[in-house]
Amino acid sequence: MDTPYQDVIRNKLKSWLAVFDGPLALIVFLIMSVGIVTLYSAGIDFPGRVEDQLRNILIGFAIMWIAASVPPQTLMRFAVPIYTFGIALLLAVAMFGLIKKGARRWLNIGIVIQPSEIMKIALPLMLAWFFQKREGHIGWKEYLIAMGILAIPAGLIMKQPDLGTALLVAATGFYVIFLAGLAWKVIIAMFVAGAASLPIVWTLLHDYQRHRVMMLIDPSSDPLGKGFHIIQSVIAIGSGGITGKGWLQGTQAYLHFIPERTTDFIFAVFSEEFGLIGNIVLIILYLLLIARGLMIAMNASTVFARLLAGAITMMFFMYAFVNMGMVSGILPVVGVPLPFMSYGGTAMVTLGLGTGILMSIQRHRKLVQT
Template identity: 50%
Template sequence: MPRATLSRLLNRHPVRPPDSGMSRRKSLWENLHLDPWLLVLLLLLVGAGLLVLYSASGQRGDTVMAQALRFGVAFAVMAVLAQFSPATFFRWAPLAYGAGVAMLIAVELVGDIGMGAQRWLEIPGVVRFQPSEMMKLATPLMVAAYLGHTGIPPRLRHLTVCALIIGVPVVLIAMQPDLGTSILVASAALIVVLLAGLSWRLIGMFALLLAAALPLLWINLQSYQRQRVLTFLNPESDPLGAGWNIIQSTTAIGSGGVWGKGWFQGTQSQLEFLPERHTDFIIAVLGEEFGLVGMVALLALYLVIVCRGLWLAAGAQDTFGRLVAGSIILTFFIYVFVNVGMVSGILPVVGVPLPLISYGGTSSVTLLAGFGILMSIHAHRRLLPR
């Protein structure tokens, strides 16, 4: 073909570069930096939580409204955090960690005492909160920021620094005493270390060290904490005392059968045999009133949320983002596993609420704040050429 003819054809039909996705209009959800699928799943979970809470609280509308307002605040925090870039969280990690440790020290000095534990700080007339909840996010963020700076896989000296970062808040929380939260904080941070590429040799070495330290840990447990472990091994040893909670919870779940007794029809919960039925043991209320079908449906919803979270985490494009996103969603899974395990009798009772179902404000804000960070990591990922 003559060059002049080719030139005329190109001018008439110019060749356009392939669409890289940069020029298309962004959707509303992309502009808001929110993942619509994860948001819908979380709203479904919260709705189910309010439904069960209404029954577990004895049909108290004020309790449900208070929880709904807390969820509103938590979703607002999630939406705000999703607007910040992961680089911002990388810079904020040391500040958040330092502020959290300072507040944990303040709890030891001037914290409020409730139910035999000193876990709360109160700003008179404004808010009462648990600083330990903040450390569920601040500690893994700090570990991820440190490992993101030093590089992965971590060497032994880096793991020593990580141990110090994790150990300070865990010890302070355990002194309150709050064994359940201290375990969750440690778990969230240790997941970051594992995701950083810890070798199996080091994992085995640390497992042996932990096993060797178990007698020392046992000696330093509070008497009621040791009793919880012994009760887990044999609940019938003290059926009217330490074994009461687990016996009543397993009885409630078992009595629900396949289809349950019906909403408001649970005897263990409505007649107040079941302790802490609106907080730690709320899934027993669900099992009694909605049966095996209700529990499977709830666990399936949790599983879908975890799978969606892992899919979002897999799209992270830098070390810090991958470590934080993986830690957030896997820690969420641990919350569910520990609560369901302790209520059904396969784990000791450690006082871990069921995520976004149990009554509570600070834990709800912390959980949804984590999902906000997860959405931020996904929304701010760089568009790589194909």
């Protein structure tokens, strides 16, 4: 028979867990579990990686719980300060950020952080706030202002230089603008203008960025240099076959042919060991994650919540699609982690925050009287 003290503990745990959206939490937990199993294999030569990632996951769940506990109305009040703070950090990076491998992307504030990650949430938060404030009065001027809000962080990130993250941040912001009702004829016009400007954009790219595009077209032109990682990751994916070589049996990883195998290229390790069947299961998990996010967006009670939930969900899609496409050799190599699987603390915090916001929107939705 339970004692009153046990009842209090049980009720307290229920109240703490009540902030989580069950289906979304289960999907994220399953992907993280797959990630830990794969990381153990990929990082067997990197002592402490699994322990560090477990710590990152705990931090991510803590951030998720905090965000899920905060009502969307409160998030809306903090949209402008968070965006302003993110811009300030990006300016600080431009002035005295840490330089690694020729790029100035990090800031040391006692711990080393990458402020561009913050903008993946701060930008859609700001744009959702902007369109909520102008609900019912959205015209071409509002879309131009929104484009300006998007262009500032994207431009600062591109100057670091970090074209991949800049494009992802810009895409996340653009999803908000699109969901706010941007006309298709404007989107088509922008696409045509972007395609026409590609020759100019090409001249503005850094040498390493042009090399990445050329390696996408023909990685065999530099098989031991710029094309090495693409060639080896494609070999790993193909050698997995239908059922894979088995856990801890992947030769490409153990013989050190796959670069960045615990971070950006962890999908290649997973594909080699678990094959096509494993890939299908993993893709289904990501599709379920995206479907749940879109369902939450559709059921949201305000313009702000709907736009924010939609943008965060599409951010998850972009992460997974770009990473898998990059590792499979159908997209240029950019520094994009596989959501909830790749090793890394900053990305896990961002993903946890985004998931928590989705849970908050679902938890605080208003019931429509019928």
